[in-house]
Amino acid sequence: xxxxxxxxxxxxxxxxxxxxxxxxxxxxxxxxxxxxxxxxxxxxxxxxxxxxxxxxxxxxxxxxxxxxxxxxxxxxxxxxxxxxxxxxxxxxxxxxxxxxxxxxxxxxxxxxxxxxxxxxxxxxxxxxxxxxxxxxxxxxxxxxxxxxxxxxxxxxxxxxxxxxxxxxxxxxxxxxxxxxxxxxxxxxxxxxxxxxxxxxxxxxxxxxxxxxxxxxxxxxxxxxxxxxxxxxxxxxxxxxxxxxxxxxxxxxxxxxxxxxxxxxxxxxxxxxxxxxxxxxxxxxxxxxxxxxxxxxxxxx
Numbered sequence: 001x002x003x004x005x006x007x008x009x010x011x012x013x014x015x016x017x018x019x020x021x022x023x024x025x026x027x028x029x030x031x032x033x034x035x036x037x038x039x040x041x042x043x044x045x046x047x048x049x050x051x052x053x054x055x056x057x058x059x060x061x062x063x064x065x066x067x068x069x070x071x072x073x074x075x076x077x078x079x080x081x082x083x084x085x086x087x088x089x090x091x092x093x094x095x096x097x098x099x100x101x102x103x104x105x106x107x108x109x110x111x112x113x114x115x116x117x118x119x120x121x122x123x124x125x126x127x128x129x130x131x132x133x134x135x136x137x138x139x140x141x142x143x144x145x146x147x148x149x150x151x152x153x154x155x156x157x158x159x160x161x162x163x164x165x166x167x168x169x170x171x172x173x174x175x176x177x178x179x180x181x182x183x184x185x186x187x188x189x190x191x192x193x194x195x196x197x198x199x200x201x202x203x204x205x206x207x208x209x210x211x212x213x214x215x216x217x218x219x220x221x222x223x224x225x226x227x228x229x230x231x232x233x234x235x236x237x238x239x240x241x242x243x244x245x246x247x248x249x250x251x252x253x254x255x256x257x258x259x260x261x262x263x264x265x266x267x268x269x270x271x272x273x274x275x276x277x278x279x280x281x282x283x284x285x286x287x288x289x290x291x292x293x294x295x296x297x298x299x300x
Contacts, residue, residue: 036175038157038193040202043142043210044135047099052143052212055094055106060087062103063096066126074162086124091222095143095215097127097136104128105136109144111219120148120195120219122159139210141172145195146204147219155195160188249289256281 055063067075067083075083087094092110096103107125111118122144127136148155160180161169166189174191207214259278 036173036193038195038199039173043138046135046210049100051098054215054217055096059103063106069129070126091220093217093219104131105140107140107144109219111221113221118155120157142203143207146207151197156192157195158192160190245292249285252285253282
């Protein structure tokens, strides 16, 4: 009986680890690199006329100009297509800073649920060269973090950044987490920091103190296997590419069915517990399958 139980447990753990390898790769990074906490620094008062709002489609040309103005010496040739995809995506929150309705900064944030905790990715963060070193970058960073839901446990903040800004983000507590290749392209440094509820509340208070009104905008919870329509997925940040939700549901049901077939002794507590767990896997896989079919039908 015990060898059978061990085999079933190993198979189930292996299946879950394979399906969740994109998320696990993010979480495991923290085990091999420095564990650091986000630090809220003092932010200088913003220039008069600076306001915060949600990105609008009509901001696209202004944002592309921001990218062009910051491109030389920071982004590799052709990387603008990644920025264009960022502007077009609906599965993340984008904030802009304006000076009397003239766009001067943009940044995005996205939330990835992971088991009982969350990982948030800070995506881009561009400030017009004429407005740099005036507190706008820090204000944009704090405002994006303030958009996140209040962490019940710590939320891990991830970002990739150009080498020029490495020291800047280290001041906020972002520690090195190796490198990732953006959309299968060149490698960028990856940094992360842990955010707790107290610091999250302090970020919201700091944004208000700076005179920035946070928009009524939630941060989308996005499955980490979301594929970019224009680029190859990052094997770390984008997660798996070979399994759909339907595949996962079928694998869960198969796992439950296999465990039912190999359990021979039902006359003890452990046996009945395994039977109950196997049935739960089969039922949950069926529920997932039906939900995904309805979602695809509604989307079509």
